[in-house]
Amino acid sequence: MVRELSVKPIVMKLGGSVITDKEKKLTPNLPAIERLANEISRANVLSLVLVHGGGSFGHPVAEQYGLNEGYKDSSQVMGFSITHQAMTKLNKLIVGSLINHNIPAVEVQPSSCVVTKAGRIQSMEEKPLKKMLEMEFVPVLYGDVVVDSEAGFAILSGDQIVSSLAITLDARRIVVGVDVDGLFTGDPKTDSSARLIQHITLEGLKNLEPLIEGSKVTDVTGGMLGKMFELKPAVEHGIPAIIVNATEPNRVYRALKGEKVVGTVIER
Numbered sequence: 001m002v003r004e005l006s007v008k009p010i011v012m013k014l015g016g017s018v019i020t021d022k023e024k025k026l027t028p029n030l031p032a033i034e035r036l037a038n039e040i041s042r043a044n045v046l047s048l049v050l051v052h053g054g055g056s057f058g059h060p061v062a063e064q065y066g067l068n069e070g071y072k073d074s075s076q077v078m079g080f081s082i083t084h085q086a087m088t089k090l091n092k093l094i095v096g097s098l099i100n101h102n103i104p105a106v107e108v109q110p111s112s113c114v115v116t117k118a119g120r121i122q123s124m125e126e127k128p129l130k131k132m133l134e135m136e137f138v139p140v141l142y143g144d145v146v147v148d149s150e151a152g153f154a155i156l157s158g159d160q161i162v163s164s165l166a167i168t169l170d171a172r173r174i175v176v177g178v179d180v181d182g183l184f185t186g187d188p189k190t191d192s193s194a195r196l197i198q199h200i201t202l203e204g205l206k207n208l209e210p211l212i213e214g215s216k217v218t219d220v221t222g223g224m225l226g227k228m229f230e231l232k233p234a235v236e237h238g239i240p241a242i243i244v245n246a247t248e249p250n251r252v253y254r255a256l257k258g259e260k261v262v263g264t265v266i267e268r
């Protein structure tokens with residue numbers, strides 16, 4: 001007997017900067033992976049989809065082969081394979097840790113179920129995912145290299161997957177775990193007047209964009225701007241998103257439980 005999908009899922013992204021050491025190529029942050037698996041297990045969410053980023057696994061390899069420019073020459077074909085392999089290695093560590101914490105995690109490879117067009121998701125096989133959720137599995141996807149109907153192939157970010165899946169699965173909320181406390185009015189590392197924005201609407205976000213853009217630290221702000229861009233369609237759809245610092249213990253746990261937590265809530 002199989003239940004109908006009665007509970008709207010939570011779609012959660014774990015950023016590459018949280019689960020890997022971004023300074024060292026192909027280096028996982030095993031204590032962080034372990035702690036997060038424990039938090040996810042304790043939160044005991046009914047209906048959960050996880051998506052993780054590439055960090056020091058996907059990004060340096062994809063860059064080495066110039067994959068973000070799409071297909072240019074045949075040497076990149078090997079690069080596609082190697083980048084995908086790097087991502088599957090990271091994914092195995094995450095899935096393994098989740099299983100050790102008694103979570104029925106199942107890898108779902110974006111490269112096997114997504115086609116993009118000029119870098120944007122054009123089609124995604126959703127039936128297996130929906131069925132997995134009905135069966136109470138926890139599908140684990142990741143930013144990946146995928147085939148692209150125009151460019152040959154593309155790098156598909158976990159952020160784009162999160163937003164698209166949240167809409168397709170009619171998610172109850174999105175949780176985004178990053179390595180900063182949330183969205184700030186400036187760069188908190190260099191600007192002492194920068195303050196954490198606890199709640200923002202799409203309208204407020206529009207006004208904030210030039211401010212975020214003006215900040216000097218491209219890693220933090222560029223990443224945040226990109227995230228906002230990707231999250232917008234899901235928020236417009238009525239799905240609230242919360243950004244929390246996943247390097248701080250228990251923030252992911254609280255966000256999953258729907259408890260009050262330090263972070264930024266984005267709502268329509």
Ligand code: IP8
Pocket residue numbers: 016052053054055058059062083087142143144145155156157158159
């Ligand atoms: O870290 C990128 O995923 P992201 C994945 O979510 C690759 O942007 C293959 C670089």
